[in-house]
Amino acid sequence: MAEKLRIGTVGLGLMGSSIATCILAAGHQVTSLVKDIIEAPSARQRIYNFLVELEKEELLSETSQTVIERLTITDLVQDLAEHEVVIESIIESVEEKKKVYQALESVISPAAIIGSNTSAIPVSVLQQGLKNPERLLGIHWAEPAHITRFMEVICGKDTNIIYAEKIIALAESWGKEPSLLRKDIRGFITNRIMYAMLREAFNLVENGYATVEDVDRSLRNDLGYWITFAGPFRFMDLTGIPAYLTVMQDLFPELSNTSSAPLMMEKLVAGGAKGVSNAKGFYLYTSETAAQWEKLFTEFSYDIRKLAEKYPQNIGEELNRTAH
Incomplete structure (x- = not known):
């Protein structure tokens, strides 16, 4: 070696x-x-x-x-x-x-x-x-x-x-x-996309459309269902591109584009919330349940790694290089 x-x-x-x-x-x-x-x-x-x-x-x-x-x-x-x-x-x-x-x-x-x-x-x-x-x-x-x-x-x-x-x-x-x-941009790939999602999540909660629990439940059982298998572009390929264009044309004008941080988040942080690390966050925790969530997250991280490794992401990779 x-x-x-x-x-x-x-x-x-x-x-x-x-x-x-x-x-x-x-x-x-x-x-x-x-x-x-x-x-x-x-x-x-x-x-x-x-x-x-x-x-x-x-x-x-x-x-x-x-x-x-x-x-x-x-x-x-x-x-x-x-x-x-x-x-x-x-x-x-x-x-x-x-x-x-x-x-x-x-x-x-x-x-x-x-x-x-x-x-x-x-x-x-x-x-x-x-x-x-x-x-x-x-x-x-x-x-x-x-x-x-x-x-x-x-x-x-x-x-x-x-x-x-x-x-x-x-x-x-x-x-x-x-x-x-290949080019520098603030937040890179995942943070830019995640924070766009978080902005809309807060918009739904702060304007009374859904609770924190409802937003988490929907994303876990839809986005969470497919995102380890495929990124958004592959998922559109798998599920049919034209429908997404129709939804984009209707929905994009209604999505939140605020440049201000959510008031709900500012209040939580001002109140000392850090999440499970101090058992104070969007959800109620005891020190015991916070520790249990941390343990479960570690176990999940190993499980999801094994699942991701089971499904290849590079089928046709050579074709992609020549096409782009």
Whole structure:
């Protein structure tokens, strides 16, 4: 087996730990940079727990104990010097992210790839002021990163496509099914589409058409029924294109296009709601039921991964490349 690249990561919060787990599970040596080395024991234990889960699900080719031994946690940026790819996963702050990139540029090769796990900041903004902006990419993961197959690789204004293609190939070796955004746009693919959906969901609830429960129930049993099998364009192919044009012509003028955040959401956040993490959200929770929902979500993530892997997404892929 060919020697695997050494991969660096920056940040070992929940998402950063999940990213490190994914890369470790794919057979890489991983060096993770943290702000304070006091974080290391708890982060290592969190990653080990994730690996144990993967092992139980038969998604590891080695034991979790063997895999965790490939992880090095450090607070010294120079320890990332010989790494060919470094993935940053810290808070969504342009200023803080740029501090990380400047530190990385002082030690890594000019050809090493820097990936930012950003979900909203335009990559072109993050590239500004870098010595080698062409090697900075957005690498957008979904939670939990070590289970889901989702990944978006985003090119900024100055990105060299060669680096994006390298990350796409790497991501596939990590068990991902990555998408490539050739042009930078705020929110990328899934967030833009999800927030358009959320805007309409709030519109229906705040104007008395349906309850939170009714909206969730409808989407779970319609959109949730087919979306793992096919994206929206494939689904229109499968179910007949002309009918969708008729509905679009009638419905688009009536959809919400407000640019304001929902008042209902603002009130929830002002009241301290964070969701199941603090047992306060759109639904009523006790600490016990919140923990149960978190556990069920993890179990579901493994189940839906297995279901998605059962159905291929690349039939006729060569035809698609020539057609477009």
